[in-house]
Amino acid sequence: MTENTNTVALTVEQLEEAQKQEQIIDNGLSSYVEVGLALRKIQEERLYEGKFDDYATDRFALKRHTIYRLIRAASVAERLKNAGLPIPKNAGQAHRIHDHAPKDPAEQMELWTKVIESGVPTALSQIDRIAKQMKESLTLTDDDEPESLGEVDMDSAHHIEPITVPPTEADPLPCLRRAAQELHAVANAIDDGFGEFEPLEEEIERIVELLAGIRSKLGAVRLAA
Numbered sequence: 001m002t003e004n005t006n007t008v009a010l011t012v013e014q015l016e017e018a019q020k021q022e023q024i025i026d027n028g029l030s031s032y033v034e035v036g037l038a039l040r041k042i043q044e045e046r047l048y049e050g051k052f053d054d055y056a057t058d059r060f061a062l063k064r065h066t067i068y069r070l071i072r073a074a075s076v077a078e079r080l081k082n083a084g085l086p087i088p089k090n091a092g093q094a095h096r097i098h099d100h101a102p103k104d105p106a107e108q109m110e111l112w113t114k115v116i117e118s119g120v121p122t123a124l125s126q127i128d129r130i131a132k133q134m135k136e137s138l139t140l141t142d143d144d145e146p147e148s149l150g151e152v153d154m155d156s157a158h159h160i161e162p163i164t165v166p167p168t169e170a171d172p173l174p175c176l177r178r179a180a181q182e183l184h185a186v187a188n189a190i191d192d193g194f195g196e197f198e199p200l201e202e203e204i205e206r207i208v209e210l211l212a213g214i215r216s217k218l219g220a221v222r223l224a225a
Contacts, residue, residue, distance in 0.1 A: 036074020
């Protein structure tokens, strides 16, 4: 993840815009969507001085992972609203949708539509359940029968399926991806209490991207040789 640093002094207009966005964030009455979009606007338009992370954590007394969680959740909610769908009631629901489809807006909308149709739109475990069913449906054979999306099996809603890694598997990328899946399974089991896991999830994602980039560069070097 690239670090946001602004070394340019703000203009009068930027200062006024920054104060406007800060007021939205300061007003606890604002929804998570408005807060997240205000943070995103400050970040994208560089309405701060120094590093964005330092500015946001100092100015609003928020943890770094909370700031980015709000931005991602608000972006998902904004996208759903623009598509004519009701937005998730809280940041936890919106961010869980992002977790399952971080780079696919169409999949986010499809997932949330199915969750709404299931009649249990407030349960994080239902979002997880339907996301899993959507992924499994992509690999269904003719003999497979998909589960009903409208039924919630409360006995399995918080079940964590262990993920094992063969000891002979030397490739670190699959290992890291499995670790991320297992961490997410633990986070799902405690619903909204998963915020503290997010920095670790982000770090795993960063390492995966770094290793993938190194592998790509090594492949290019071998071809050039």
